[in-house]
Amino acid sequence: MKYFVIKYGQDTGVAETLGEFDENDLDAAVALRVKFETETARIDNVEIVLLGSSSTETLRSTHGRYFKSERQILKEARGTSAPVAG
Numbered sequence: 001m002k003y004f005v006i007k008y009g010q011d012t013g014v015a016e017t018l019g020e021f022d023e024n025d026l027d028a029a030v031a032l033r034v035k036f037e038t039e040t041a042r043i044d045n046v047e048i049v050l051l052g053s054s055s056t057e058t059l060r061s062t063h064g065r066y067f068k069s070e071r072q073i074l075k076e077a078r079g080t081s082a083p084v085a086g
Contacts, residue, residue, distance in 0.1 A: 003029035003052050004059060006066055007036060010045040013069025017056065018048075 003026060005019040018036055021029040029050055037048040049066065053059045060067050068076075 001052050001054060003050060004056065005029055005032045005036065006049050006051060006059075007040070008047040008049065008066045010047060010070055013067065013072055015066045 001023045003021040003023070004017055005021075007016045007018050008014070019029065019032045021032075033048055033050040040046045040048060047066075051059055051063055051066075053062065065073060
């Protein structure tokens with residue numbers, strides 16, 4: 001298991017990996033998440049998350065919303081044939 005600290009732009013769907021840690025480095029991963037969360041607290045539509053997974057490929061499968069924009073999520077929720085306003 002690895003830990004990933006990810007910065008996710010809700011409006012853009014861009015997920016940036018800020019740090020990747022081994023299973024023995026959970027304290028360092030939490031500290032980094034708190035650091036970036038504090039720095040981005042006043043920025044709308046930004047999430048800082050700490051996720052555990054065996055790989056980034058698995059993260060894309062298990063936590064796909066962090067790799068999609070709001071527009072993509074809405075489009076999928078409505079079905080691929082329905083137009084998305086905005």
